[in-house]
Amino acid sequence: MALLEVDNVHSYYGNIHALKGVTVSVEAGEVVTLIGANGAGKSTTLKTISGLIRPREGAVRLEGDDLSSVPAHAIVARGLVQVPEGRGILGRLSVQENLEVGAFTRNDKPGIAEDLEMVYTTFPRLRERRRQAGGTLSGGEQQMLAIGRGLMARPRVLLLDEPSMGLAPILVEEIFAIIQRLNRDQATTILLVEQNAKAALEVAHRGYVLETGSIHLQGPARQLLHDPRVMQAYLGA
Amino acid sequence: MLETLQRRRILPARLHITDLIMGVVGLLLVLLIVYGSIRSLAIGKYSGVQWLSFVVAGLVQGSVYALIALGYTLVYGILRMINFAHGEIFMAGAFTTYFLAESIDGRGWLDAHPFLSLIAMMLFAALVSMLVAVMLERIAYRPLRGAPRLIPLITAIGASFFLQYTFRGLYGSGVERYPRAEAFKGDLMLGSLAIPKVDLVVIVSAVVLMLALYFFVQRTKAGMAMRAVSEDKRVAALMGIDVDGVIVMTFGIGGALAGAAGVLYALIFGQVQFFMGFIPGLKAFTAAVLGGIGNIPGAMLGGLFLGIVESVGPFLFLEGLGVPSPNQLKDAIAFTLLVLVLIFRPTGILGERVTKRA
Ligand SMILES: Nc1ncnc2c1ncn2[C@@H]1O[C@H](COP(=O)(O)OP(=O)(O)OP(=O)(O)O)[C@@H](O)[C@H]1O
Ligand SMILES: [Mg+2]
Numbered sequence: 001m002a003l004l005e006v007d008n009v010h011s012y013y014g015n016i017h018a019l020k021g022v023t024v025s026v027e028a029g030e031v032v033t034l035i036g037a038n039g040a041g042k043s044t045t046l047k048t049i050s051g052l053i054r055p056r057e058g059a060v061r062l063e064g065d066d067l068s069s070v071p072a073h074a075i076v077a078r079g080l081v082q083v084p085e086g087r088g089i090l091g092r093l094s095v096q097e098n099l100e101v102g103a104f105t106r107n108d109k110p111g112i113a114e115d116l117e118m119v120y121t122t123f124p125r126l127r128e129r130r131r132q133a134g135g136t137l138s139g140g141e142q143q144m145l146a147i148g149r150g151l152m153a154r155p156r157v158l159l160l161d162e163p164s165m166g167l168a169p170i171l172v173e174e175i176f177a178i179i180q181r182l183n184r185d186q187a188t189t190i191l192l193v194e195q196n197a198k199a200a201l202e203v204a205h206r207g208y209v210l211e212t213g214s215i216h217l218q219g220p221a222r223q224l225l226h227d228p229r230v231m232q233a234y235l236g237a
Numbered sequence: 238m239l240e241t242l243q244r245r246r247i248l249p250a251r252l253h254i255t256d257l258i259m260g261v262v263g264l265l266l267v268l269l270i271v272y273g274s275i276r277s278l279a280i281g282k283y284s285g286v287q288w289l290s291f292v293v294a295g296l297v298q299g300s301v302y303a304l305i306a307l308g309y310t311l312v313y314g315i316l317r318m319i320n321f322a323h324g325e326i327f328m329a330g331a332f333t334t335y336f337l338a339e340s341i342d343g344r345g346w347l348d349a350h351p352f353l354s355l356i357a358m359m360l361f362a363a364l365v366s367m368l369v370a371v372m373l374e375r376i377a378y379r380p381l382r383g384a385p386r387l388i389p390l391i392t393a394i395g396a397s398f399f400l401q402y403t404f405r406g407l408y409g410s411g412v413e414r415y416p417r418a419e420a421f422k423g424d425l426m427l428g429s430l431a432i433p434k435v436d437l438v439v440i441v442s443a444v445v446l447m448l449a450l451y452f453f454v455q456r457t458k459a460g461m462a463m464r465a466v467s468e469d470k471r472v473a474a475l476m477g478i479d480v481d482g483v484i485v486m487t488f489g490i491g492g493a494l495a496g497a498a499g500v501l502y503a504l505i506f507g508q509v510q511f512f513m514g515f516i517p518g519l520k521a522f523t524a525a526v527l528g529g530i531g532n533i534p535g536a537m538l539g540g541l542f543l544g545i546v547e548s549v550g551p552f553l554f555l556e557g558l559g560v561p562s563p564n565q566l567k568d569a570i571a572f573t574l575l576v577l578v579l580i581f582r583p584t585g586i587l588g589e590r591v592t593k594r595a
Contacts, residue, residue: 050475076477088472090465101465104458105477121325 001064003028003189004049004080004157009058011048018044018173020213026191028159031183033192033200033221035234036210042193043085044161045210049191051075062156077105079156083163084195086146087146091135095126098134098145102152103225112152119148122178139213142158155190158182158190164196197234201225209234228230259347261301263580266573269558276557283552286429291549297436297505299544300443304498305521306528306536307450308370309490314467314531315487318386321393322373323495324518325400330366330496331503332404332511337415338503341418355500359442361497369400370492371485379481397518405511412510415503439501446497447537450490454533463487467531516568520547522576529585538586547571 002025019041026032037043047053049060051072060067067075085139090098103112120127123144129137137145143163150158151163160179172229180203182188194200201207201221209217209230217230224230283291305327312320336359341347347354376395379391421438424431454460464474466483474480502517503509520543528539550570555563578585 029493031341051476052471072474073477073479076475081477082475084475088469088475090468090472092468093461093464097461097464099476100458101461101473101476104462104465149476 002026003063004191005061005064006045006049006057006123007059007061008101009045009048009055009060011044011053011055013044013053018213019048019156021053022210022213022215023058023209024191026189027181027191028156029187030206031179031190031192031204032192033204034192034205034210035197035200035207037195037234040210041213042210043161045086046082046161046193049075049080049159073105076153079153080093080159081150081153081155082151082155082159083146083161085161085165089134089137089142089145093134093135094131095134095137095145096130098149099130099152101124102149103154105153111154111223115152115154121149122151122181126216133226141170143167145177147175150181151188155188157191159191159193160233161193162195163192164194165200172199176200179203197230198225238524263577266577270554273554273558275558277553277555278557280557282556285326286550288549290432291552292545293430293432293436295545295548297439297544298548299524300440300447300534301498301502301505301540302517302521302524303382303537303540304443304446304501305517306524307447307533309522309525310528310531310533310536311463311487311491313525314533315463315484316378316382316389318378318389319393319522319530320373320378320488320491321518321522322377322396322400323491323521324369324516325397325404326366326370326373327495327499327502327517327521328509328511328514329369329400329404329499330362330364330492330510331499331513332408332413333365334496334500335415335503335509336364336409337361338416347416348419349495351420354418354553355438355442355504358442359497360467361499362500362574363493364496366487366496366499367492370488370495373400374485374488378482385450390570401511401514401585410511412508415507416510417504417507421504423449427433435504439505442501446494450494451533453490457468457510459486520568520571523571526575527578527585529587532585532587535585535587542586543571543574546574 004026006022006024007020010017010201021046022041024032024034024045034042034045044053044234048055051067051070054068062078070078090101095103095212096189101140103115106112107196125141126145126209128147134142134145147160163175167175176199179190179192183190192200192204201224204221207221207224208215209224217227243550286431303325308323308326309320338347341354373396377392381392393541417435421435424433454463460474462478462483462484465476465478466480469478483558519538521540524534524539527543528537530537547567547570551563551567555566560566
């Protein structure tokens with residue numbers, strides 16, 4: 001049984017049928033990527049997993065438990081933690097408070113302090129700016145804060161929605177290196193949504209290609225990286 | 238000159254005729270106030286100590302406004318809605334506590350343990366108002382979440398009448414005299430300035446409550462959750478915060494402060510009745526707008542400022558204009574102040590510019 005299972009999920013926005021039977025699974029310790037064009041339904045898949053929208057059909061399961069009646073905030077407490085598209089930094093809270101909000105579901109003070117230290121070691125820039133309001137950070141710093149905040153929850157699965165969006169190439173590289181390190185050194189399980197297909201497939205173990213609400217291709221990341229259909233559509237080759 | 242002002246963003250780029258009229262009206266009012274003040278001071282009818290005592294009276298009244306204003310601002314900060322029934326939440330606590338006060342007084346405890354009695358009464362009023370506020374949210378406002386803004390606003394006005402007449406039905410329409418402990422009667426002399434003891438009790442209580450709220454919001458985990466929800470509900474939920482729970486908590490805290498304020502108000506004026514929430518509710522709303530609605534220190538500051546303007550204003554602005562018995566016009570002064578703020582600084586004293594973030 002996979003750690004996280006998205007099983008034949010159909011999600012709607014009013015009458016718009018955004019997900020038409022999406023099935024994705026993530027095993028503990030994996031980095032799985034979900035790639036696809038604008039409007040394919042990547043964010044919708046993550047929103048459905050987080051309980052922000054409810055599937056009309058199908059189910060999301062964590063270790064076999066159906067999450068369909070679990071409220072969004074309680075899904076976080078169970079370890080499914082999303083770093084949303086556009087980062088969602090709380091601009092009036094300080095950098096440190098943003099990180100503390102990330103640990104909202106936890107009560108183990110020493111563990112939280114330890115993770116805060118870990119986040120500051122991973123992102124030294126955040127330590128320098130910990131008293132600053134979150135809204136005053138640059139885009140790249142905000143993305144680091146968003147990821148750091150996600151880590152503060154000690155997620156069982158970290159859901160990242162386009163962490164490279166809007167960043168300079170050098171920062172994009174850094175973000176992907178960090179994702180890889182988080183997985184390798186701390187065994188963090190990650191579901192990575194990306195439009196930057198090449199970089200995502202390079203750090204992932206497995207990948208799914210989403211097109212207009214359905215999965216079109218799936219397989220080991222290395223294989224997708226060399227699949228002519230993927231190369232043509234997403235890798236600009 | 239007009240263009241320079243527009244380019245420097247002192248005036249809006251597109252100047253409507255209504256803006257112009259409002260600006261002129263506002264300017265005239267300001268001129269009138271300045272002229273009146275100069276005349277009043279020139280007449281020199283009041284001594285320095287008297288002015289000081291007006292300020293103290295204003296601080297007392299203002300600290301009650303501030304406590305009520307916090308409820309408007311907390312709820313606005315979270316839901317971007319004005320809970321116009323908040324004055325009635327204030328009344329509910331004050332009025333219900335009248336019966337407790339009577340029974341405490343009847344046993345002679347009020348005079349024997351004035352401070353303990355006061356604390357008990359404030360706690361009880363806070364509890365009653367909190368319950369009313371939480372029920373209001375649950376029954377009247379929650380089903381309307383996501384509806385156009387006008388709808389909860391109209392509902393709030395309806396709820397306000399509903400509460401007034403419910404409490405009239407429960408407790409009657411008479412004016413009840415609130416007992417005052419012997420220890421709180423009389424004045425305390427500070428040099429030649431006489432400060433009523435009850436005023437000190439009110440100010441100290443209000444300051445303690447405001448500090449407690451500030452500590453709660455800034456230093457506790459629940460307070461941080463409140464700030465997170467007020468900024469972005471979706472993100473707060475993604476951090477594991479129970480947004481509905483925080484909304485209930487916010488109504489509860491705002492209600493509790495209003496209830497405690499109700500006891501202080503009854504202590505100052507010595508009476509309660511079912512309609513008592515209306516004017517203080519409007520004043521506190523004014524105070525919250527003055528300070529910048531949604532802003533917690535703003536509500537505190539706005540309340541104190543309004544209280545002082547209301548208390549000093551009649552003698553300072555109106556006396557010199559030859560207005561007879563100016564003290565009766567303090568409500569007019571409060572609402573004129575609201576109009577001036579809405580014209581010149583709609584975001585309030587401490588308010589931020591209301592802009593949509595990308
Ligand atoms: N709030 C909404 N209301 C209505 N339709 C929506 C809403 N959000 C998304 N959609 C629609 O659902 C479909 C999937 O959107 P989604 O945001 O999941 O795409 P995405 O793959 O994340 O795209 P992007 O790469 O641009 O972020 C799109 O057709 C979009 O227009
Ligand atoms: Mg998206």
